[in-house]
Amino acid sequence: MHHAATRLADGRALIFGGKKSNVSFLSDLQIFDPVTGVFDRAGRTFSSRTVANVVPTVDGGAVVLGGLSCSFNGCDNPVETFLVAAGGGTSDGPDLLHGRASASATVLLDGSILVAGGYASSSVAFVERLAP
Secondary structure (H helix, E strand, O other): OEEEEEEOOOEEEEEOOOOOOOOOOOOEEEEEEEEOOEEEEEOOOOOOEOOOEEEOOOOEEEEEEEEEEOOEEEEEEOOOOOEEEEOOOOOOOOOOOOEEOOEEEEEEEOOOOOOOOOOOEEEOOOOEEOOO
């Protein structure tokens, strides 16, 4: 539950993270193919997160950003983003200025991503533009 998903340019869907049974946070990337009805593993990110965002990129891949990452030491809102290549695999993306969960992320015509709102320890009243 609380995973993130986006439609990729080829019609498949990329699903990331979430929570399993309110206990563990997930870092899995899976691709769902609606033609075959099959889920395939597409790797993992370097960080387990829930209530994150996944948005498509103009090159057919996606960006994972924001979210909430928790451990026995507490929770935080990571600023790191991950780029997911169209063929699979991840790499580090540009950092957000403000870590946030449940934000709005919209791809603009130039391929940049407008990230707004969300929450950290309280509401995040910042808007930023991310250029992956």
